[in-house]
Amino acid sequence: MDLCLQTTMSAVLLRRTTALAASRGRVSSTLLPPIANFLASRVGVNGSVIPAAEFGNFSCIGVMERPSGFGFQSRGFHAVSRPLNFRASLVSLVEFAVEECVEASSSRSGDEGLEIGKLGIAPEIVSALKKKGITKLFPIQRAVLEPAMQGRDMIGRARTGTGKTLAFGIPILDKIIQFKAKKKGKGRNPLALVLAPTRELARQVEKEFEEAAPSLDMICVYGGTPISSQMRQLGFGVDIAVGTPGRLIDLLNRGSLNLSEVNFVVLDEADQMLQVGFQEDVEKILERLPRKRQSMMFSATMPSWIRKLSQNYLTNPLTVDLVGDSDQKLADGISLFSIVADMRGKASIIGPLIAEHAKGGKCIVFTQTKRDADRLAYAMARNFKCEALHGDISQSQRERTLSGFRVGRFNVLVATDVAARGLDIPNVDLVIHFELPNNTEIFVHRSGRTGRAGKKGSAILIHTQNQSKAVRVIEREVGCRFNELPRITVEDGAHVDMFSERGVGGRFSSFGGFKDPRTNDSGRTGGQRGPSFRRSGDYENSSFGRSSGRDSFGPKGKNGGHTSGGFSSFGARKSNNAGDFRSSGSRRSGGFGDFDSLTRSGGFGDFDSGRSSGRKSRNSGLFGDDDMEANQSSRRRKF
């Protein structure tokens, strides 16, 4: 019988679940079946349903079906475990965790009992996580743990920075540790494979796995690094392989990588992995995996097309969606701002924005193109210690740049969307969208580099007056509201010109990591060294903090608040020339010229209509040799 595993529960049902839990006070574990039956009867699902709950702004939809028996028996993996392929003690303890989810929804109170140490997870993982200060499961981890331990295929969606890596990591690591303990031997071929879209993300996932399960042997494979050492390491034997598709295919083709024993495969950032142009590579890899395996897809964004497409790769997938369709899709801690600037003045307002909003922490500025990342980083180097990150930068420099940013050697990273997804860098307090992203998914991911793991942060979208309509589209699609910042005027002397030929091409166009060529100042990290500015009264009075619901949509008009006078010490030059870039003669293909597409495409509201039109061309030099930084100039802007 076809087990209907993807069940949509309406908000009403969620509330009923919550109300049910609340009406009974502390929900005992014995209530789970009645709740499940209640939900099942309402939604007409023939099976059991994990209660849904709300965690603050998290709408938790956890739907579970009867055990399908689909698992790992074919390889004898965990063959001696219970019918559901996991240890009985864990079952009851995970039920307890679910119970607490229900309770949390009613009381919004603490989550005692969710301690990882009490869930029957391998002690090695428990103590390793404890060392990192991780002692309790985050909601997505709670929701995923039980079905993942059962061996269920699944689609997992939760907001950025909410712990998806460990959500799929803990069950996989636990199973492999148990398996190895029983087998008492060293595995040769990987038992788990995680595919990530960028090298940096692959490394991060590997690191997180390694830290959580130090006894397991991991390999991380990606381009731009010598393949021979990866081949050697594979020869010694590994438990888990993490990598980007291009290098994985290379290793497969050379016969160094054998995926025939993979029991678990994860597509991290699945919606990017399955975009047109990238999907073929992923498929080539999936074809080499055993048919019987557990497959999971995770992302903070799951456009409708991916749910349909996922049927090709997953068997009876369970959807665990903590975002939902109607809710706002950004992490709770992110305050959103927008600011109008004309094309030429944009670079000049970044300094004031950083000084005001980064609060001494780190800032990532996202550009649309690699060239603009170089130009802007170069131009900003006058006042800030900053570096560029994009796919044309050598891998070794990319790694130096990222680690320098992590440790605070410099505090401003100017990056293309190669850094938009997944990267978990501590203390990023501010994200600046220097240009509109191509679609709302990218907006969500870029913004999600701040406000992670319950922390607070700000994201500022810079746009021209002409792009106001696109900003409204983002608000609608993401379910958020921008607080508009007063326009910033810049004094002539303080103008940052990213279009002067000094910063174009040549020296800085294909590598990052440059220092301020003029001051050679290496003392301050991220501090503003440039012209001073001050806040206007307007600015102080503007309301900060993202409004999370429609009720808080203020009375401010669409473009209200564009008063001059913000940062009045810059005030000599007041820019009213929105759009004048087009006539400046500096227009480059694929760069700001893209903004024209706003008027050309006329395509608002098509965010969910299909996949990105990004194309991958290994030979074009527009991509790293294997990761998935899209060629920005070839992408169709959806706004």
Ligand SMILES: Nc1ncnc2c1ncn2[C@@H]1O[C@H](COP(=O)(O)OP(=O)(O)OP(=O)(O)O)[C@@H](O)[C@H]1O
């Ligand atoms: N249970 C937990 N308790 C405390 N911190 C946690 C927990 N789980 C994960 N974290 C931390 O939260 C941060 C964000 O986790 P992670 O990178 O997995 O988020 P994500 O949901 O994958 O984000 P993105 O969608 O941006 O990829 C990491 O620093 C991670 O170590």
